[in-house]
Amino acid sequence: MEYIYLIAAFNAFFFTVLIWQKKPRAFRDKILVCWLLYLGAYTGCYAFFSSILFTLHPILAAAFISLFLLHGPFMYLYASALVTEKSRLTRKELLHFVPFLIFNTYLAIASQIPSLVKGVNMMYVDNQTDPSAFLLFFLTITALSGPVYFLQTIMLLRKHNVNIFNNFSNTEEIDLYWLRKLVLIFGIVWSALLVVVIIHHGFYLFSSTFCTNGLFLLLSVFIILIGYFGLKLRTIFAQTMPPALPETAEQAVKYAGSSLKQEEAEAFAEKIRLFMQSDKPFLNPDLTLGELSDALAIPAHHLSQVINEVFGLNFFNFVNRYRVDEVKQKILNPKYDNYSVLGIALECGFNSKTAFNRIFKHMTGLTPTEYKKTHNSQRISL
Incomplete structure (x- = not known):
């Protein structure tokens, strides 16, 4: 001993x-x-x-x-x-x-x-x-x-x-x-x-x-x-990072004194949607709340509040949902037949195989390979 x-x-x-x-x-x-x-x-x-x-x-x-x-x-x-x-x-x-x-x-x-x-x-x-x-x-x-x-x-x-x-x-x-x-x-x-x-x-x-x-x-x-x-x-x-935010059940109390009005929140949400679809900032594997806040010209605390309250997600899941959707589109796209699933994941903003597999399975209920086999008949042609 x-x-x-x-x-x-x-x-x-x-x-x-x-x-x-x-x-x-x-x-x-x-x-x-x-x-x-x-x-x-x-x-x-x-x-x-x-x-x-x-x-x-x-x-x-x-x-x-x-x-x-x-x-x-x-x-x-x-x-x-x-x-x-x-x-x-x-x-x-x-x-x-x-x-x-x-x-x-x-x-x-x-x-x-x-x-x-x-x-x-x-x-x-x-x-x-x-x-x-x-x-x-x-x-x-x-x-x-x-x-x-x-x-x-x-x-x-x-x-x-x-x-x-x-x-x-x-x-x-x-x-x-x-x-x-x-x-x-x-x-x-x-x-x-x-x-x-x-x-x-x-x-x-x-x-x-x-x-x-x-x-x-x-x-x-x-x-x-x-x-x-x-x-x-x-x-x-x-x-x-700003001070830690509470979990979803406590967010209403956290944001009770927020200066963000409902109309502003909805306008910000629409601006966020359009920016995510057009500029695809999620392709940056190290995207942070602060970087997205600067790109959108929305204060970080308001951006966080909109993502939490309007979209019902934390920043991590919000961004990775877009990454998963991008992966799903590319998996079914014949243009990417020569790409491995991991190669597609890296193209879509993921930076490791382990993280990609875990997040994809969590959000879709299927592994990337299972998803590709299940939806093979739905392939899109561009």
């Missing part, structure tokens, strides 16, 4: 070097570097000293466990740096590290008072020694920190996802799906391990080593995945 932790620690330091060499280096990269250095040092120390730490050095063992309080804040702040434009942490964000500081302040005080030292015992279940109420309180906070931050991070990424689909027609490498999935999976597993820890301390089942090994094994896998994806992540230009 120690070898797994050492491999994870090596990967953390290796990814740190690679990420630090990136040019330009964004603020999110700096947070990720600090996060990986912490995770690498943490798992490495556990690999070398876990066998003696919890039995011979109770104060250090408790301080070591308190380091779990840093994992959640680093994860949340990294996600926050990905979806917002910032160059430094605010004072409010620094408060996330206060529980860690308070826990270790208590341990520092306890180490100087013999009566308190006896209550700081991470192996109390195995030794049948009652811990202090303060230690139990801080251990509870540490245990709950993981699930709480996993949940907060998922909520943050969910809001960002809404914003992405309201501003971009292509979400490849910017929708952070990988991070949402990673956080969700590890949040569930982390919570399951928390249940194991509670069972261990409440019913004397399992062992302390079993609990800590499980947590560090999970961290080891997390290190490898977060380092890999963080290294290959492309920059998300948050400054091109």
